[in-house]
Amino acid sequence: MHWSRKIDVFAMVLKWRSQRWFSAAVFVLGVIALVVLAYAFLLLRTNFATAGFSLLIVVVLISTLGSYVNSVLLAVVAMACLAYFFAQPIFSLRVEQEQDIAALSAFLITSIIITGLAAKVRRKSEEELRDTRAQLTRFARVAILGELTASIAHEINQPLAGVVSSGDACRRWLANQPPNIERANQSLERIIRDADRASGIIERVRDLVKNTSNQKGAVSVGEAVREVILLTRGEAELNRIRVDTKIADDLPLVWADRIQLQQVCLNLIINAIESVKDLSSGPRRLLVEVEKDQPDGVLLTFSDTGAGIDPEKAKYIFDALYTTKPEGMGLGLAISRSIVEAHGGRLWASLNVPRGTKFQFTIPQYHEKTA
């Protein structure tokens, strides 16, 4: 099995375990196992100690699943089986001999300690899983930014060009006889504005690289998407691709990790640029639409006029390590999908008409109670 799918199966089991029906089923199965085993030992005429140790094994095994309630209840059930089938008088639940008391204590103490240890181990592995996922997600994000270096440099260079020209102008206004203070001031104001703009871009890039995970909050999708488009604008320009955006005004806020949301958008935009980039003819376009999704939430659509997806391969595109790009790692779409799903949304691909690919995803709306 693929390693990424292993992680998914593991995560699925973790999810089940937290549900009530899973605990109930384990309890029922445990009781049946204990009763059947005790009855079998009775038929085999084994002694109290052998039966006791065998039942202890069952209790220990079930304790590893990590539920204190189940462990204690099953320890008591095991003790009851022992008392019922083996301790004199047989077929009664009376507990009077000291060996019964000792057995009950042994069952209880063992099951509680095992449960505690198992929970600790599980917590640790869950943490590790979470960390690994967060790191993988961040790694993929940094990798995308790497592809965008030229674009980002261009985006920072534009305001810097403004700063330099305005600075030169300012010097000349001051050197005039008499100095034109008003115009010099205007130049200075623009210098400050442009420098702010440049530092804003750097800040956004730094946010994307930062090692943060799962900081969810109320996010304005329109604004987050606009920032991403700004970062990729140079890349589109370099490849002579026209990027149009249609962002609805009445968008609800969504409950999301802003950076991860932007990561998904970055991914889809870069994919679109790559699929349009090498076209020799036809329109070179990317349309980004953000609109209200019914009944609630936001729908984002990225339609390109690129080469499109081979229908044969369409089912693999969201698999980890599947890639059609020579230098791609095949993580982008897999991670994008897991991010979107972790937000309670859905990501899918379809054919764009008349040509190209359309990627869409939804993000549920922010409600007061979600917070």
Added chain:
Amino acid sequence: MSIEQPVVFVIDDDASAREGLEDLLQSVGLSVMSFGSAQEFFESQRPDAPGCIVLDVRLPGTSGLEFQNVLIEADIGLPVIFITGHGDIPMSVMAMKSGAIDFLTKPIRESSLLDAVNAGIQRDRARRQEVKLASELQQRYQLLTPREREVFTLIVSGRPNKQIATEIELDESTVKVHRSKIIKKMMATSIVDLARMADRLGVHAAISARSKPKD
């Protein structure tokens, strides 16, 4: 002649870069008109003055080189100075080959920009002067009668009056009258001057059938 106030047209889709350039050019006393897109430029009312265009090569919609072609098609003779945010060499080679004044990389050095702009304005002045002169000459040439044009062609081909008279079957004295009228109408200072004008006008002596000696 009066020196008209030159105008620089700045076309850049990035507001920071565009406003900076506008300010810098204004600070050296130039008039500036700036546009966020090529389309805005083409749709604008431009003053009839010498000038040049400072253009970002990577405009959304059209590339700088496509823009240059449209300029040529629209018969706008303004020289172009390309600027780019991407240091992109193949593009700069193409731009220079297609007659750009210069290709500058952002952030732009003040001195290279001003040098390029001045060179552009000068080139445009010379071009406009050329166009103006040509149209004046054309106007003067239009004033000549058909007969005078005929004589004009023969004079600038270096034929003496006598030969001209024989060729078009006129009196030598009539040819002389035509000659002085032509010089007056064309405002020429000498026959050499007249010959230069003929060059500009593209008037060349046709080797007419009449130039053959008669029996």
